[in-house]
Amino acid sequence: MSAAGEPGGDGQAAGRIRRFQHGSRVPGWDRASDLSKDPAEVPDLATTAVPDELRAQIEAAMARYPDRHSAVIPALTAAQRHHGWCSPEAIDQVAAVMRLTPAYCVSIATFYDMLYTEPVGKHDVYVCTNISCSMLGADALLERLLELTAGDSDFNVRAFECLGACDIGPMASVDGVYVGPLELDDAQLLTEDVKAGRAVLEEKQLARRPVADEEARAS
Amino acid sequence: MKLLFKGIDEPGLNTLEVYQRQGGYQALRKALAMQRGEVLHELDLSGLRGRGGAGFQMSKKASFLPKGAMDKYLVCNADESEPGTFKDRELMQKNPHGLIEGMIIAAYVAGVNRSFIFIRGEYELQADILDAAVEEARAAGYLGDAILGSDHDLTMVVHRGAGAYICGEETALLDSLEGKRGNPRLKPPFPANQGLYQGPTLVNNVETLATVPHIVSMGGAEYAKLGTEASTGTKIVSVSGCVQRPGNYEIELGVPAREIICGLAGGPPEGRAIKAWFPGGSSSPVLTADDLDLAYDFETMAKAGSMLGSGSVIVVDDSISIVDVALKTAKFYRHESCGKCTPCREGTNWTVKMLERIDAGDATPMDLELMASVQEQIIGNCLCVLGDSMAMPIGSMVKKFRGEFEAHIEAARAVHV
Numbered sequence: 001m002s003a004a005g006e007p008g009g010d011g012q013a014a015g016r017i018r019r020f021q022h023g024s025r026v027p028g029w030d031r032a033s034d035l036s037k038d039p040a041e042v043p044d045l046a047t048t049a050v051p052d053e054l055r056a057q058i059e060a061a062m063a064r065y066p067d068r069h070s071a072v073i074p075a076l077t078a079a080q081r082h083h084g085w086c087s088p089e090a091i092d093q094v095a096a097v098m099r100l101t102p103a104y105c106v107s108i109a110t111f112y113d114m115l116y117t118e119p120v121g122k123h124d125v126y127v128c129t130n131i132s133c134s135m136l137g138a139d140a141l142l143e144r145l146l147e148l149t150a151g152d153s154d155f156n157v158r159a160f161e162c163l164g165a166c167d168i169g170p171m172a173s174v175d176g177v178y179v180g181p182l183e184l185d186d187a188q189l190l191t192e193d194v195k196a197g198r199a200v201l202e203e204k205q206l207a208r209r210p211v212a213d214e215e216a217r218a219s
Numbered sequence: 220m221k222l223l224f225k226g227i228d229e230p231g232l233n234t235l236e237v238y239q240r241q242g243g244y245q246a247l248r249k250a251l252a253m254q255r256g257e258v259l260h261e262l263d264l265s266g267l268r269g270r271g272g273a274g275f276q277m278s279k280k281a282s283f284l285p286k287g288a289m290d291k292y293l294v295c296n297a298d299e300s301e302p303g304t305f306k307d308r309e310l311m312q313k314n315p316h317g318l319i320e321g322m323i324i325a326a327y328v329a330g331v332n333r334s335f336i337f338i339r340g341e342y343e344l345q346a347d348i349l350d351a352a353v354e355e356a357r358a359a360g361y362l363g364d365a366i367l368g369s370d371h372d373l374t375m376v377v378h379r380g381a382g383a384y385i386c387g388e389e390t391a392l393l394d395s396l397e398g399k400r401g402n403p404r405l406k407p408p409f410p411a412n413q414g415l416y417q418g419p420t421l422v423n424n425v426e427t428l429a430t431v432p433h434i435v436s437m438g439g440a441e442y443a444k445l446g447t448e449a450s451t452g453t454k455i456v457s458v459s460g461c462v463q464r465p466g467n468y469e470i471e472l473g474v475p476a477r478e479i480i481c482g483l484a485g486g487p488p489e490g491r492a493i494k495a496w497f498p499g500g501s502s503s504p505v506l507t508a509d510d511l512d513l514a515y516d517f518e519t520m521a522k523a524g525s526m527l528g529s530g531s532v533i534v535v536d537d538s539i540s541i542v543d544v545a546l547k548t549a550k551f552y553r554h555e556s557c558g559k560c561t562p563c564r565e566g567t568n569w570t571v572k573m574l575e576r577i578d579a580g581d582a583t584p585m586d587l588e589l590m591a592s593v594q595e596q597i598i599g600n601c602l603c604v605l606g607d608s609m610a611m612p613i614g615s616m617v618k619k620f621r622g623e624f625e626a627h628i629e630a631a632r633a634v635h636v
Contacts, residue, residue: 108400114341162301162551164304166465213221213466215469
């Protein structure tokens with residue numbers, strides 16, 4: 001569901017005609033995961049190499065539901081964690097273990113914002129730019145983060161819709177860890193923490209925040 | 220009066236040990252000793268209305284499920300994605316067992332043996348906490364077969380989404396949980412008859428389910444004394460935007476909105492005034508400073524032409540341009556429209572384009588009429604209310620702040636020429 005022009009949305013090779021300039025939200029609907037293969041055929045598990053750990057994760061996910069299809073998001077998430085993105089290889093592996101067609105898996109991967117069908121930087125930095133956060137300066141924060149990480153393949157900095165943490169706006173989710181409220185200068189510290197592999201902005205992590213309701217705190 | 224937030228910051232409340240020390244799982248014992256119908260009757264007496272947005276009475280929804288032995292499901296909607304809403308996040312993170320206990324009781328009432336918590340993928344911390352709590356509950360015999368020696372069996376799975384606002388819509392959520400793209404379904408059949416895996420399904424919000432143990436403990440009639448006659452109980456309100464103390468506050472329904480915004484949340488920053496506020500997330504039509512003395516409950520908000528929704532107050536002060544707010548709102552719904560229904564897919568897209576035209580100085584006041592008519596043609600014409608959720612607030616902004624829109628158009632045109 002990512003719009004054209006955003007990461008994961010429109011990374012066509014140079015020289016190709018850019019599609020969906022009219023603003024359609026279904027980029028990639030006509031892109032097969034791998035054009036040399038038939039996307040409508042379930043890959044054979046005997047000939048598809050799947051890392052043991054990934055295969056175990058996918059099978060464990062399938063075992064949790066009455067219908068194996070329900071495990072497709074957990075499986076794609078696990079594959080993405082393994083490969084960095086839902087690459088054609090990752091899609092094939094999920095499809096082989098789950099006995100689904102790659103086309104089906106791609107149709108799911110393209111729908112959800114947290115799954116990438118194109119390569120992205122290693123660390124996700126989602127900056128909430130929805131109403132509450134943007135009123136408090138989220139757009140400038142995003143711009144600063146984009147400047148700081150331009151061309152750095154360690155980072156996948158992107159605008160994100162409401163992350164459900166308007167109380168700490170403007171905020172960001174760094175590899176799933178919520179931090180805020182962020183000042184512009186925090187952008188530098190944030191990128192340094194990620195680079196150094198430290199806990200990100202420890203003082204500003206959501207997990208440490210007490211409830212705002214003072215009466216509840218006293219109760 | 221604190222129910223859901225009572226002792227919420229107690230260190231370790233997310234563990235079974237502390238939760239039980241605070242009286243946790245006593246309501247479950249009480250419920251299991253009662254007949255299913257008796258527990259349902261208590262829920263009925265409580266008048267508890269859904270806290271996810273629609274405000275439908277919970278006991279009615281539970282009673283819609285057919286009786287008899289068949290595969291029935293309970294799904295907790297924890298895909299909290301409505302802009303401005305972050306109440307379920309705090310509940311799940313700090314008191315996951317409260318939700319689990321509520322789910323076990325709700326499943327008992329509805330005769331359900333399989334349950335799922337659909338949590339948005341972004342809430343990694345909360346999902347990890349829930350996973351650990353479900354495991355603890357299972358080990359302690361609160362989940363599984365013959366719970367506490369009763370005839371009630373229940374399994375529970377925490378299912379993580381992968382980022383899509385539309386999955387908060389109950390039928391889209393069910394499709395997503397079935398491993399499909401999150402597209403809403405045509406209703407009827409309603410989930411109570413044909414939901415997850417074609418089976419009867421009860422879908423409830425986190426806060427609704429977390430309230431259930433309190434109702435069982437104190438009794439439905441006692442709970443109904445809180446709040447107003449038609450909007451009973453307490454509600455967690457998420458206040459954000461231009462206020463000094465943003466955050467979650469548990470209030471009794473029916474308190475004046477001013478008390479929430481200016482009292483609890485501290486009002487707008489020094490020297491600024493409230494221009495507009497969303498009473499129930501970004502999908503609710505905006506109200507103005509004149510409406511601050513209205514009672515914050517389901518009926519009064521509906522009567523004022525808006526809605527209580529998920530109980531998320533977003534405050535906009537006079538330093539913010541209403542055109543910017545409208546553009547942010549429209550862009551959000553454009554991004555999140557699943558694309559299934561044309562009025563929503565195209566309507567959200569064109570609304571963004573028209574708002575951008577206003578900003579670029581290419582619009583005339585006539586475009587406001589056009590924009591209003593686009594909103595009217597979205598409302599009621601789609602499978603779900605995502606399109607309406609943009610159309611209603613945008614329509615209300617154009618109506619209530621028409622002067623500002625016109626001034627913005629003129630100013631932008633002057634720069635452009």
